[in-house]
Amino acid sequence: MYRVVTPQTAAELDAYYQLRWELLRKPFNLPIGSERDEYDSVAIHRMMLAPDGTPIAVGRLFIGGDEAQIRFMALRPECRGQGLGTLMVDDLVQLAAAEKVKRLVMNAREEAVEFYRKCGFLEVGGGPVTFGRIPHRQMIRSLAPLQTIQYRPEWCQDLTTRWARGVPISEKMGMDISHYDGQTFHLKANLAANINVHGAMFAGSIYSQCVLAGWGLIWLQLREEGLLGEPVLAEGNITYHHPVDEAPEARAAREGMPAVLQPLKAGETARFSLKIRLYSGSKLAAEFLGQYVVEPVKRASH
Numbered sequence: 001m002y003r004v005v006t007p008q009t010a011a012e013l014d015a016y017y018q019l020r021w022e023l024l025r026k027p028f029n030l031p032i033g034s035e036r037d038e039y040d041s042v043a044i045h046r047m048m049l050a051p052d053g054t055p056i057a058v059g060r061l062f063i064g065g066d067e068a069q070i071r072f073m074a075l076r077p078e079c080r081g082q083g084l085g086t087l088m089v090d091d092l093v094q095l096a097a098a099e100k101v102k103r104l105v106m107n108a109r110e111e112a113v114e115f116y117r118k119c120g121f122l123e124v125g126g127g128p129v130t131f132g133r134i135p136h137r138q139m140i141r142s143l144a145p146l147q148t149i150q151y152r153p154e155w156c157q158d159l160t161t162r163w164a165r166g167v168p169i170s171e172k173m174g175m176d177i178s179h180y181d182g183q184t185f186h187l188k189a190n191l192a193a194n195i196n197v198h199g200a201m202f203a204g205s206i207y208s209q210c211v212l213a214g215w216g217l218i219w220l221q222l223r224e225e226g227l228l229g230e231p232v233l234a235e236g237n238i239t240y241h242h243p244v245d246e247a248p249e250a251r252a253a254r255e256g257m258p259a260v261l262q263p264l265k266a267g268e269t270a271r272f273s274l275k276i277r278l279y280s281g282s283k284l285a286a287e288f289l290g291q292y293v294v295e296p297v298k299r300a301s302h
């Protein structure tokens with residue numbers, strides 16, 4: 001039987017790091033030592049043993065608050081293609097879930113993206129090129145769907161994760177997806193975190209909330225259409241009607257969006273405008289018209 005264990009003795013740890021080097025560094029002619037990093041002393045290490053006790057796979061989980069990162073995952077070449085890689089990922093996922101981690105993140109080598117996609121990870125953007133020659137893609141997997149959302153709660157959690165990593169100010173502003181039903185998307189912000197000297201919401205925050213609401217709706221709609229792309233704002237015009245002095249909520253509707261995203265299917269850029277309304281309680285406080293551009297994701301070929 002295959003078993004996944006935590007290497008503990010000095011001999012087990014030696015075997016673990018040796019395998020890590022052999023599988024992940026030696027193929028690139030990188031020296032012994034390059035298989036380690038500064039998080040090793042605080043991370044969880046896992047190793048798969050074949051029925052005869054031979055180490056055949058390694059994987060590492062580093063937990064930082066709500067988020068955990070999988071790194072150094074690899075399996076001996078002769079053992080691949082039998083579902084053992086999936087078992088390693090399941091093991092790391094269970095460890096993370098037991099620690100109440102909300103999301104898993106990782107940088108996957110481009111040739112491993114499909115494997116991680118099959119393990120439930122979502123590709124969310126470009127990652128680092130390590131050692132100047134190993135390109136990666138950023139991938140995430142949410143472990144706790146957004147409790148407040150009925151429709152596509154995992155996707156909304158993925159979007160929150162995407163923002164937390166790619167648009168960190170969204171967390172500072174207290175952005176919170178309050179509604180998504182496939183047609184309309186509502187995004188709340190924390191008024192106290194965005195207040196100005198007059199006791200109302202800062203105009204720049206109102207603008208940002210609108211931009212993100214449009215971005216979020218497009219991101220979800222891309223997923224509904226099975227498309228990959230990163231929305232970018234090319235132009236934005238906002239009209240402020242009233243001060244925002246209670247519960248700011250931006251609302252965007254998908255009207256006509258599936259059609260405007262179609263160019264992406266042919267590998268072409270999609271350009272379109274989207275209106276977002278921002279409410280202060282029940283009062284319409286601002287209207288934003290954004291010109292968004294979505295470029296098709298191009299992967300390096302192998």
Ligand SMILES: CC(C)(COP(=O)(O)OP(=O)(O)OC[C@H]1O[C@@H](n2cnc3c(N)ncnc32)[C@H](O)[C@@H]1OP(=O)(O)O)[C@@H](O)C(=O)NCCC(=O)NCCS
Nearest residue numbers: 073074075080081082083084085086108109111112114115
């Ligand atoms: C990536 C790796 C861990 C996958 O392990 P594995 O045991 O071969 O994967 P599994 O057998 O569990 O495969 C699960 C599914 O993913 C698919 N898959 C696995 N590797 C794949 C790849 N490189 N490309 C496309 N699909 C892949 C399998 O076909 C299988 O699909 P199925 O469920 O439809 O049959 C292993 O190939 C490996 O160690 N690669 C080298 C190191 C590496 O790239 N590590 C990742 C660093 S980020």
